[in-house]
Amino acid sequence: MDNYPLPARRLVAEMTDAAAGAPDRAIAFQGAPGANSHIACVDYAPDGLPLPCFSFEDALDAVNEGRADRAMIPIENSLHGRVADMHFLLPESGLHIIDEYFLPIRYALMSVDDAPVVSALSHPQALGQCRKYLRAKGIRPIVYADTAGAAALVAEVRESGAAAIAPALAAQLYGLKIHDSHIEDSEDNMTRFVVLAREPRLPEPGSGPVMTTFLFEVKNVPAALYKAMGGFATNGVNMTKLESYQRGASFSATEFYADIEGMPGDPAVDRALDELAFHTKWVRLLGSYRQARPRSV
Incomplete structure (x- = not known):
């Protein structure tokens, strides 16, 4: 938990405690609260308990160890291609794909004040998906482990001119000001997630393709x-x-x-x-x- 920026730790602790009380409802995801994977968990299973994990390996381990029933893992994006390392991590995990989910991706530029933004911190996928916007605005991209974690770090450091690129939910959770919304380079920006579990769960007959x-x-x-x-x-x-x-x-x-x-x-x-x-x-x-x-x- 100490890997997360300070503003995210309280939320991580609360969500971890809730998942520990009902692991059969827990869905592990990589990132801090407010990340796209968090949003995907909530949209996919409104009655589930999203469990934040710092890395993809941590999310997969949570399922293997029984701390979560499932994991929600991004595998590819319509603008930026496959998510790095997933082709290696999926088979090594020993888990089974039991479902898929598609999430429209919307990003916002957020910081602690109204000062002009000179740098933006975010996950490499998010930076790649907002490449044209950043270039047009002359904003320097800086790589971080995840989108919402970048927002939490910006809220912790409180450096004027330093911003994060993350879902708008992250600004709400960490008290940041949104400078611009929908800054992704394409309106049809979409990420495909796979849902993983310890045992295979075959589709019900007649449930569709x-x-x-x-x-x-x-x-x-x-x-x-x-x-x-x-x-x-x-x-x-x-x-x-x-x-x-x-x-x-x-x-x-x-x-x-x-x-x-x-x-x-x-x-x-x-x-x-x-x-x-x-x-x-x-x-x-x-x-x-x-x-x-x-x-x-």
Whole structure:
């Protein structure tokens, strides 16, 4: 808890105590109170108890240790791409994706007074999503661990001209003045979150379209990815996301993160995954869950 700026610690302590009293309702998130992940928890489960955690690893540990029933973790943003490290942390956590949630992202520039803003503190994702605004205003971006934590730090230090970029809720919680609202570079700024739990929770039959997320590593042979993907095309399984990343420093093996429509148990999906397994070193399923937003058009 001492990792948080002083103005956030009281709120963190109150929320942690509430979650400890009913861990079956607790939803862990990374960041200080007032962060986008906090807002996502409240919107997604109004009867839940958001549990603030300083790092993504802390949020995942809270679920594994039984201090929270679920975790709300951002995985990608429509403007700034994937959230760093999540492709490594998700499989290492041993948790399962049980749902997804999309949150429109709105940022405000906030500080302690009316002085002209010369610098803005925030998470790298937020700074990237407000890049054009900052450049146009001549404001120097400064990286911090999370958005609401940056707001709490600005409230603690009380340095004139120093601001934070965070959701408007953070200004309300920490007593800051909002200089500008809706400073994100695009009105359709959206973050996709995944909801994680210790055990898989398959969608109810008839609940709507389903997604399945998995990881795999291709064999180091010519046309390896082409061969691995062939089963999805021939079986008519729609792949909505395919993203590569490197693990380690050898650059000799490429791993992939993928989302498909459907789930194991569907004959077409089973055939496609069988063919994928034949052409790859390994495949790891992260979860099947209902689609929060339709992918097919």
